[in-house]
Amino acid sequence: MPAATVDFLTTVPLxxxxxxxxxVAFSQLVREKSYPKGSVILFEDDPGDxxxxxxxxxxxxxxxxxxxxxxxxxxxxxxEHFGELSLIDDQPRSAHVVAMEESTLLVLRRxxxxxxxxxxxxxxxxxxxxxxxxxxxxxxxIGSLVLLDVPGRIARMILDSAAExxxxxxxxxxxxxxIAHVIGxxxxxxxxxxxxxxxxxxxxxxxxxxxxxxxxxxEKRSQQRL
Amino acid sequence: MPAATVDFLTTVPLxxxxxxxxxVAFSQLVREKSYPKGSVILFEDDPGDxxxxxxxxxxxxxxxxxxxxxxxxxxxxxxEHFGELSLIDDQPRSAHVVAMEESTLLVLRRxxxxxxxxxxxxxxxxxxxxxxxxxxxxxxxIGSLVLLDVPGRIARMILDSAAExxxxxxxxxxxxxxIAHVIGxxxxxxxxxxxxxxxxxxxxxxxxxxxxxxxxxxEKRSQQRL
DNA sequence: GACGCTTCGTGACCAACATCACGTCCCCGC
DNA sequence: GCGGGGACGTGATGTTGGTCACGAAGCGTC
Numbered sequence: 438m439p440a441a442t443v444d445f446l447t448t449v450p451l452x453x454x455x456x457x458x459x460x461v462a463f464s465q466l467v468r469e470k471s472y473p474k475g476s477v478i479l480f481e482d483d484p485g486d487x488x489x490x491x492x493x494x495x496x497x498x499x500x501x502x503x504x505x506x507x508x509x510x511x512x513x514x515x516x517e518h519f520g521e522l523s524l525i526d527d528q529p530r531s532a533h534v535v536a537m538e539e540s541t542l543l544v545l546r547r548x549x550x551x552x553x554x555x556x557x558x559x560x561x562x563x564x565x566x567x568x569x570x571x572x573x574x575x576x577x578x579i580g581s582l583v584l585l586d587v588p589g590r591i592a593r594m595i596l597d598s599a600a601e602x603x604x605x606x607x608x609x610x611x612x613x614x615x616i617a618h619v620i621g622x623x624x625x626x627x628x629x630x631x632x633x634x635x636x637x638x639x640x641x642x643x644x645x646x647x648x649x650x651x652x653x654x655x656e657k658r659s660q661q662r663l
Numbered sequence: 664m665p666a667a668t669v670d671f672l673t674t675v676p677l678x679x680x681x682x683x684x685x686x687v688a689f690s691q692l693v694r695e696k697s698y699p700k701g702s703v704i705l706f707e708d709d710p711g712d713x714x715x716x717x718x719x720x721x722x723x724x725x726x727x728x729x730x731x732x733x734x735x736x737x738x739x740x741x742x743e744h745f746g747e748l749s750l751i752d753d754q755p756r757s758a759h760v761v762a763m764e765e766s767t768l769l770v771l772r773r774x775x776x777x778x779x780x781x782x783x784x785x786x787x788x789x790x791x792x793x794x795x796x797x798x799x800x801x802x803x804x805i806g807s808l809v810l811l812d813v814p815g816r817i818a819r820m821i822l823d824s825a826a827e828x829x830x831x832x833x834x835x836x837x838x839x840x841x842i843a844h845v846i847g848x849x850x851x852x853x854x855x856x857x858x859x860x861x862x863x864x865x866x867x868x869x870x871x872x873x874x875x876x877x878x879x880x881x882e883k884r885s886q887q888r889l
Numbered sequence: 890g891a892c893g894c895t896t897c898g899t900g901a902c903c904a905a906c907a908t909c910a911c912g913t914c915c916c917c918g919c
Numbered sequence: 920g921c922g923g924g925g926a927c928g929t930g931a932t933g934t935t936g937g938t939c940a941c942g943a944a945g946c947g948t949c
Contacts, residue, residue, distance in 0.1 A: 500806040503887050508809040510802050526795040531802055561787045568794040569752045575801035576736050576757055580726040582808045583734040583847035586905070612926060621809035623907055628928060661729050813936070838896065849937055854898060870945095 442467065442543070449490060449516050451567060454559050466549040471541040478534040478542070485523030485530045486547040491515050494540025498532050499618070509618040512537070512611075521564065524550050537615075582621055585662055588630040590620040592659035595640065595647060605649040668693065668769070675716060675742050677793060680785050692775040697767035704760040704768070711749030711756045712773040717741050720766025724758050725844070735844040736801075738763070738837075747790065750776050763841075808847055811888055814856040816846040818885035821866065821873065831875040 443464045446452045452460055469492065472478055478496060479485065491513050498510040498519060510532055513519055523530055524547050554560045581590050594616065598607045611619075613627045620627075634640045639651040639658075649655060668690045672678045678686055695718065698704055704722060705711065717739050724736040724745060736758055739745055749756055750773050780786045807816050820842065824833045837845075839853045846853075860866045865877040865884075875881060 500802070500810065502810040506810060508806055510805060522795045522798060525791045528795075528799070531799045555784065558781065558784060558787065561784065561791065565751045565787065565790060565794065568791065568798060569748045569754075572748060572794060572798055572801060573754070573757045575798060575805065576726070578805055579736060579801065579808065580734055582805065584726065584728040584732060614926075624927085625908080625929080626906060628926095632928080840896075850897085851899080851938080852936055854896095855936095858898080 442469075445492065446490075446543075449518070451490075451518060451560070451563050454563050455557070459553075459557060459559075463545070463553065466553075467543040467545050469541060470544050471539070472536040474536055474538050474540075476536050478536060479520065479530050481531065481533050482529045485520055488518060488520045488524055488545045488547075488550055489534075490518040490543040490545070492541045492543050494542075495537045496534050496540055496542075497537050497615075498534050500532050507618055508621060509615065512615075512619070521550075521568075525564075585659070587620065587622045587626050588633065589659055589662055590622070591616065591627060591630050592634070592639075592655045594620055595634075595649065596652075596655055596659060598647075599649055605652060607647045607649075608645065610645045668695075671718060672716075672769075675744070677716075677744060677786070677789050680789055681783070685779075685783060685785075689771070689779065692779075693769040693771050695767060696770050697765070698762040700762055700764050700766075702762050704762060705746065705756050707757065707759050708755045711746055714744060714746045714750055714771045714773075714776050715760075716744040716769040716771070718767045718769050721763045722760050722766055722768075723763050723841075724760050726758050733844055734847060735841065738841075738845070747776075747794075751790075811885070813846065813848045813852050814859065815885055815888055816848070817842065817853060817856050818860070818865075818881045820846055821860075821875065822878075822881055822885060824873075825875055831878060833873045833875075834871070836871045 443457075443461055446460050446464055447457075452463060455463075467490070472494075478489065481500070493515060495512060495514050496519070497512050499507050500510060501507045511519075519534055520530070522528070554564070581593055585593065595607065598609065598611075599605050602608065613631070614624045617624045617627045631640075631642070634655075635642060637651075637654065639649070639654045641648045641650050669683075669687055672686050672690055673683075678689060681689075693716070698720075704715065707726070719741060721738060721740050722745070723738050725733045726736060727733045737745075745760055746756070748754070780790070807819055811819065821833065824835060824837075825831050828834065839857070840850045843850045843853045857866070857868070860881075861868060863877075863880065865875070865880045867874045867876050
């Protein structure tokens with residue numbers, strides 16, 4: 438296994454707190470696999486026996502209704518991971534995961550994962566912290582779905598994305614369709630709401646980029662329904 | 664600390680996998696506290712430093728919007744616990760918790776909790792399993808908020824409640840108002856939808872009880888939007 | 890058994906969004 | 920440079936479900 442993998446793993450939050458030797462141990466257990474854009478990495482209800490770490494590309498976690506409408510539960514980029522739930526509780530996968538671009542993933546099998554977790558409490562603790570973070574986010578999302586109108590949810594999403602990026606401009610070229618799936622709205626409504634934000638001078642949209650020009654207004658809008 | 668507390672703790676999933684001696688250790692660290700109906704046990708954004716186990720009564724976990732509307736993220740009964748997130752990741756509380764009835768809780772302080780978790784991997788593992796369960800539920804809830812209409816969400820909630828109880832009758836006297844807060848709808852809409860279910864012969868409502876009379880129909884309704 | 894409080898039933902009205910149906914633009918590959 | 924597919928803009932129309940405004944039952948309390 439190339440040293441590049443070790444270097445990469447040390448940048449992943451889940452493994453960051455580990456000793457170098459421990460990371461090396463992990464790096465020898467993973468297998469690298471790549472998926473073309475649009476391919477399904479795992480299906481809801483499958484029995485799951487591996488954990489995936491995004492090495493390159495971007496994937497979306499989705500639920501799909503009988504008539505084909507979809508919700509995006511999360512979008513994971515480089516360094517993020519998914520699939521640990523099934524390893525922890527032995528339940529089937531709770532959602533589909535689809536590659537949004539050509540992506541390469543590191544795959545870790547259940548037995549290897551479990552053995553390492555049991556031998557190293559630091560991993561268990563890191564996992565607890567990560568699950569806590571996700572639970573908070575999920576609860577927030579439930580709150581925004583119920584308490585906020587569509588523009589409010591978009592405002593919040595823009596602020597969240599900017600927070601991740603660390604600045605007030607967002608590079609990710611998420612399509613309106615994708616945003617719609619994330620916040621639970623239609624593509625058209627997203628288009629209209631974003632135009633209003635631009636007209637109000639709260640954001641500006643360049644080619645492949647959204648820039649926040651009035652953070653205070655966005656924050657206010659993301660907290661109240663009109 | 665009375666032996667009753669020890670007996671009770673052994674029935675709590677979080678502690679069930681522990682050795683008797685370990686449970687006794689925990690029982691000596693907890694403090695019992697009771698809260699009148701309607702009182703707020705903890706506030707969102709507070710720094711949190713304790714874990715609570717419901718010993719008697721029932722509590723609700725809620726988010727409240729600026730204009731006072733509320734969402735119920737969860738309703739916890741005897742044996743369930745809350746507040747562990749803040750102990751794990753040191754972040755402020757993510758929601759309010761309010762006593763729905765006169766309730767008594769066991770309180771465990773952060774330091775005591777952490778020490779025990781670090782010394783006993785079984786507790787960490789039980790916690791991981793519990794957080795996984797909650798995460799799955801939260802994601803399901805997000806899915807149902809986006810993909811289902813109100814009657815669909817009610818159908819699903821009825822089925823879920825029945826599953827918890829283990830039979831096809833639900834004793835919990837949840838008010839329509841409470842159901843509305845859980846599924847993100849108005850009290851009136853819940854009333855109307857439930858009447859339709861009764862008229863369709865899918866459920867029957869006696870005094871303090873809902874009985875499922877056509878599970879198949881409910882299941883179907885809980886999977887599609889009309 | 891009478892009061893009061895909470896819960897529930899129901900009609901009328903209205904707003905937010907989904908949906909449908911286009912047209913335009915942009916970008917990418919050939 | 921040209922063609923084509925995906926992304927975006929925008930109007931018209933319909934429907935779900937929220938809100939308001941009542942009245943009628945339950946149910947616990949004195």
